[in-house]
Each structure stands twice: as structure tokens, then as C-alpha cells.
Amino acid sequence: MPILAFKLNSNLFLRDPQSSELGQKIIEHSVDMVDRLGFDEFTFRKLGAEIGSPEASIYRYFENKHRLLLYLIDWYWTWLDYRIEFRNQNVKSAAERLRNCIQLLVEEKAFDPDIPFMDEQKLQRIVNSEFEKTYLTRNVDSDNKEGLFLPYKGVCKKVAALIKEINPKYMFPHSLASTIMLSANHQVYYAMHLPSLTDIKKDSKRKHSELVDFLQGIVINTISARNK
Amino acid sequence: MPILAFKLNSNLFLRDPQSSELGQKIIEHSVDMVDRLGFDEFTFRKLGAEIGSPEASIYRYFENKHRLLLYLIDWYWTWLDYRIEFRNQNVKSAAERLRNCIQLLVEEKAFDPDIPFMDEQKLQRIVNSEFEKTYLTRNVDSDNKEGLFLPYKGVCKKVAALIKEINPKYMFPHSLASTIMLSANHQVYYAMHLPSLTDIKKDSKRKHSELVDFLQGIVINTISARNK
DNA sequence: GCGTTTATGATAGCATTACTATCATTTTTG
DNA sequence: CAAAAATGATAGTAATGCTATCATAAACGC
Numbered sequence: 149m150p151i152l153a154f155k156l157n158s159n160l161f162l163r164d165p166q167s168s169e170l171g172q173k174i175i176e177h178s179v180d181m182v183d184r185l186g187f188d189e190f191t192f193r194k195l196g197a198e199i200g201s202p203e204a205s206i207y208r209y210f211e212n213k214h215r216l217l218l219y220l221i222d223w224y225w226t227w228l229d230y231r232i233e234f235r236n237q238n239v240k241s242a243a244e245r246l247r248n249c250i251q252l253l254v255e256e257k258a259f260d261p262d263i264p265f266m267d268e269q270k271l272q273r274i275v276n277s278e279f280e281k282t283y284l285t286r287n288v289d290s291d292n293k294e295g296l297f298l299p300y301k302g303v304c305k306k307v308a309a310l311i312k313e314i315n316p317k318y319m320f321p322h323s324l325a326s327t328i329m330l331s332a333n334h335q336v337y338y339a340m341h342l343p344s345l346t347d348i349k350k351d352s353k354r355k356h357s358e359l360v361d362f363l364q365g366i367v368i369n370t371i372s373a374r375n376k
Numbered sequence: 377m378p379i380l381a382f383k384l385n386s387n388l389f390l391r392d393p394q395s396s397e398l399g400q401k402i403i404e405h406s407v408d409m410v411d412r413l414g415f416d417e418f419t420f421r422k423l424g425a426e427i428g429s430p431e432a433s434i435y436r437y438f439e440n441k442h443r444l445l446l447y448l449i450d451w452y453w454t455w456l457d458y459r460i461e462f463r464n465q466n467v468k469s470a471a472e473r474l475r476n477c478i479q480l481l482v483e484e485k486a487f488d489p490d491i492p493f494m495d496e497q498k499l500q501r502i503v504n505s506e507f508e509k510t511y512l513t514r515n516v517d518s519d520n521k522e523g524l525f526l527p528y529k530g531v532c533k534k535v536a537a538l539i540k541e542i543n544p545k546y547m548f549p550h551s552l553a554s555t556i557m558l559s560a561n562h563q564v565y566y567a568m569h570l571p572s573l574t575d576i577k578k579d580s581k582r583k584h585s586e587l588v589d590f591l592q593g594i595v596i597n598t599i600s601a602r603n604k
Numbered sequence: 605g606c607g608t609t610t611a612t613g614a615t616a617g618c619a620t621t622a623c624t625a626t627c628a629t630t631t632t633t634g
Numbered sequence: 635c636a637a638a639a640a641t642g643a644t645a646g647t648a649a650t651g652c653t654a655t656c657a658t659a660a661a662c663g664c
Contacts, residue, residue: 163611170612186514191650205612207652280508286414288569301572319575320590323563326573327594330562331555338554341516344529345554347547362548366555369601370594391640398641419621433641435623 153263154226159294160219163209171209173199176265178216183270187217187278214285218296221282223266224275225299228252232306242313247364249307253332254359276333304329315371324370328363335359381491382454387522388447391437399437401427404493406444411498415445415506442513446524449510451494452503453527456480460534470541475592477535481560482587504561532557543599552598556591563587 153166165171177199182190192213196203210216231252236245257268283297291297307325311318318324338346339355348359381394393399405427410418420441424431438444459480464473485496511525519525535553539546546552566574567583576587 168611189514192652193650202613202615203651204614204653208611212651277512280512283570284505284508284565286417292570297570301570304573320593321575322572323559323566323574323576323590324594326562326566327555327559330558331551334554334558335551337512338551342511342520342525342529344550345532346551347549348551362551365548365601366552366594366598369597373593373597396640420623421621430642430644431622432624432643436640440622 154223154230156219156222156226157295157298159296160215160222161210162207165209165219170199170201170205172265173201174206174209174216175220176267179220179267179270179274182217182220182274182278187213187274187281214282214287217278218282218291220271220274221279222296222299224268224271225303227268229299229303229306232303242310243368246307246310246314246367249310250328250332250360250363250367253329254336254356254363256356276337279333300329311367311371318371324367328367331366332359332363335362382451382458384447384450384454385523385526387524388443388450389438390435393437393447398427398429398433400493401429402434402437402444403448404495407448407495407498407502410445410448410502410506415441415502415509442510442515445506446510446519448499448502449507450524450527452496452499453531455496457527457531457534460531470538471596474535474538474542474595477538478556478560478588478591478595481557482564482584482591484584504565507561528557539595539599546599549599552595556595559594560587560591563590 158164163171165175174195178190178195181195181198185194190213192203192206196206210219232249235248235252239245239248257272260266260268283291285291304322304325307329308321311321311324335346335348336359339348339350343350348355348362352358386392391399393403402423406418406423409423409426413422418441420431420434424434438447460477463476463480467473467476485500487495487497511519513519532550532553535557536549539549539552563574563576564587567576567578571578576583576590580586
């Protein structure tokens with residue numbers, strides 16, 4: 149049994165995958181497969197074949213593959229939220245806490261052996277290329293009512309609060325927070341696939357610190373501007 | 377025959393839909409249907425039923441529905457590019473040209489009767505909620521090689537050039553351009569569906585000018601910051 | 605330890621999707 | 635007016651996204 153576990157919204161699943169061996173196998177292999185095949189090519193049939201269980205068994209855990217994706221994505225943001233809290237303990241300066249957030253948003257994650265069935269590195273790649281598919285659907289509103297986007301919104305709220313703390317007069321803290329969060333993911337994706345949309349170089353060793361500088365530059369200059 | 381037409385990349389289609397009545401019907405009704413149903417629920421079968429033509433006939437124009445989406449999205453960015461050129465004619469100040477770009481990115485579009493089979497208002501809503509699906513696929517790289525993202529990249533390049541013109545020392549003009557272009561769309565979507573991620577209010581009459589202020593604030597403050 | 609929930613396996617089936625193929629008919633055009 | 639091109643009509647096929655049923659195995663309650 150894992151040392152660390154996140155309690156995720158129970159609307160995400162029919163049966164909690166963390167509670168059984170099969171459930172954990174479903175998570176572990178779906179992370180691997182979505183990373184390899186992409187979410188669109190990923191199917192419960194293929195997943196079943198890979199873990200040697202019938203498709204129908206997977207449907208006992210997740211209503212459909214979209215919920216499974218939401219589960220993975222929610223896991224990611226819950227985990228990031230946890231890491232932000234951890235990192236910012238006893239850090240007094242709001243500016244420093246904000247910088248830490250940006251750092252954590254961008255930072256390349258490593259596999260955390262505390263949670264053996266979750267590969268955080270693969271998960272981050274999934275977030276980079278599949279995240280927006282969670283809410284760009286006809287079910288946004290009902291999914292939202294069920295609280296399925298709370299982990300992401302939570303992190304956004306946290307970043308927005310820091311912005312507000314640094315400059316209480318700034319009018320768009322949530323918009324700025326969601327903008328840089330999205331950009332953090334997209335710039336990485338662009339660097340890999342659509343390089344003319346970014347100045348971040350795929351091969352650069354400083355890639356991640358460049359991206360941090362870029363985002364940090366936006367946030368700090370935007371909120372600390374003298375109101376003309 | 378339309379007065380105005382855009383020449384789009386011929387890799388997008390098998391037969392040019394602008395060249396025939398059926399083709400134009402395909403475009404007109406797919407814009408309507410994708411706007412109504414969302415891209416995921418949209419199928420060639422349903423489209424065929426709606427225009428009274430067999431599914432197979434549509435496949436003679438477009439290889440698959442993803443290409444059709446790309447066609448619509450490419451149309452949008454080509455059209456926006458054209459409008460930017462038009463608006464910025466004889467405008468000397470780079471700052472003003474940049475502001476015009478942001479304005480045009482955000483501005484609510486109206487139906488342009490010059491192109492009777494293209495409803496720009498619906499098209500803009502499609503871009504807001506479906507754009508990223510064009511490149512968040514396993515085919516990004518091959519699609520990119522075929523030049524299918526050129527119109528979007530073109531607008532991004534134009535905005536980046538203006539940023540560079542205003543501050544030649546700024547290190548991330550393309551990243552900043554793509555960030556605000558993406559944000560322009562997302563903030564509108566958030567306002568409608570995930571309001572806690574934005575400060576733009578759905579019902580506000582000043583909604584669009586608020587969003588312009590937000591984006592303008594980011595860009596100007598970011599690039600005109602004195603290098604500390 | 606025994607009976608009963610509970611979870612999984614095995615297999616089947618079904619409507620829809622995303623195409624492809626064929627052939628007849630209409631329209632265009634050289 | 636004949637040949638070519640575009641469309642219609644219809645069929646078919648593999649894969650997807652499920653749902654249903656029944657048997658078996660594991661766990662759990664007393």
C-alpha cells in the first residue's frame with residue numbers, strides 16, 4: 149500500500165482505483181499508455197489487453213475514458229498543490245512564494261517512489277498535451293458542477309491570491325494566474341512541436357529556467373507597474 | 377460567387393470546397409453544426425443528413441473531419457491576418473499597431489455578407505472552444521510539415537515582430553505573442569464556463585474592453601520594463 | 605468454517621463512428 | 635454530342651464505446 153495517497157473527488161470514479169490491485173494497475177497502465185499513444189488513440193479495450201483484464205472490468209472503475217483522464221489530471225493538480233504548500237511553508241515574502249509557484253509549475257517532475265503506481269514524469273507529459281481536453285467538451289458545465297475541475301481551480305486561486313497579496317490593486321489576478329499556468333504548459337509543447345510559436349529552445353539546457361524567467365517577467369512587470 | 381475568397385493551403389482538402397456549390401454547403405453547414413454540437417459530436421454522417429448528401433460525397437472534399445476543422449480554423453486566422461493588415465495600413469506607431477492587433481484578437485466578429493457561406497460569428501466561437509484540438513494530436517508534426525498551422529503562426533509572427541519593434545531587447549517575443557493569443561480565446565471561454573479562472577465577467581458590457589485592457593497590460597508592462 | 609456478499613473473469617452483443625468501394629446518374633465542358 | 639468530372643445511392647468493414655449476463659474466485663461477517 150502506498151505511503152502517500154490523495155483523496156480525489158469521488159465523482160471521478162465508480163470504484164476508487166486506489167483501493168485495489170486492479171484499480172492501481174488501471175492507473176499505472178493508463179498513464180503509460182496515454183503518454184505513449186495519446187489520449188485519442190487510447191481505449192479501454194487496449195488497456196484491458198495490456199493488463200490482461202476484460203474491458204468490462206475497467207468500466208467498473210471508470211464510467212468512461214474521459215473520467216479516467218480527469219482522474220489523472222486532477223491527481224496532477226492535487227499533487228502540485230501539495231508541493232506548493234510544502235515548498236512555501238515558512239516563506240514569508242509573497243514575491244518569493246509566487247516565484248516558487250512558477251518554478252514548480254514549470255519544473256520537470258521526477259518519479260516519486262512513494263506512490264509506486266503513479267509515474268509523475270509521464271503524468272506531466274500528459275498534462276502538457278491533454279489537459280485542455282478535460283474542459284473543452286460539451287459537458288464542461290455539468291462536469292464543473294460535479295467539482296471535477298476543483299484541483300486546477302485551487303492552484304489557480306492560490307496563485308491569484310499571491311498576486312493580489314503583492315498588488316491588491318491589480319484588477320485581473322485570476323486571469324493572470326490562469327494565463328501563466330496555461331502558458332507554462334503550452335510553451336513546452338510548442339518548443340517540441342511548433343517551435344516558431346516560442347522562444348524556448350527544445351534542446352537548451354537552460355530551457356526550464358528560461359521559461360521561468362519568461363513567466364516571472366510577465367507576472368512581476370504586469371502587477372508591479374505603476375498605474376499610469 | 378463570393379466577392380472575397382481566401383486561398384488556403386491545398387493540403388487541407390482533396391477538392392477545394394470554395395469551387396462548388398456542394399463544397400460551399402459543406403463549409404456553411406459544418407460551421408453551423410460544429411458551433412451547435414461541438415466538434416466531438418459532429419460527424420460527416422450527420423452533416424450529410426443535414427445537407428441531403430451522402431456521407432461519401434463529403435469525403436471527396438475532406439479526408440476526414442480533422443482536416444475540415446483545420447480548414448475552418450485556418451480560414452479564421454487567414455481572415456484575421458487580413459483584417460490586421462487592413463487596420464494597420466498607414467499606422468506608423470508600433471505601439472498603436474500592437475494595440476490594434478490585440479483589439480482585433482478579442483473583438484467580437486460580425487457576419488460578413490461578402491462571404492455568404494461563412495458565418496464569422498459562429499467561426500469565432502468554434503475557434504474559442506476547438507482551436508487547440510487542431511494541434512493537440514499525434515499528427516502535430518506531420519500536419520505542421522504540411523503547413524497546416526501556417527495561418528496561426530503567421531499572426532503570431534506578426535505580433536511578435538511588433539513586440540520586437542517596440543523593444544528589440546526583449547527576449548521572448550514569440551512566447552509572449554502566443555501566450556496572449558491563447559489567453560484571448562481562453563479568457564472568453566472561462567468567463568462562460570469556468571468563471572473562477574478569470575476576472576472577466578460574462579455579462580459585463582465592457583467584457584471585451586476589459587479583456588483588451590488585461591492583455592494590453594501584460595504586453596506593455598512586460599516589454600517596456602526597465603531591465604533591473 | 606460456512607454462507608454470503610463483493611470483485612473479477614469470460615464472453616457476447618449492439619449502436620455508432622470513421623472510413624472505403626462500387627456503380628449508376630447527372631452535370632459540365634471541350 | 636461525346637467524354638470526363640461530379641454527385642447520388644447503397645453497401646460493407648474494422649474499430650469504438652459502451653451494456654448485459656453468467657460463472658468463478660476472493661473477502662468478510664458471524
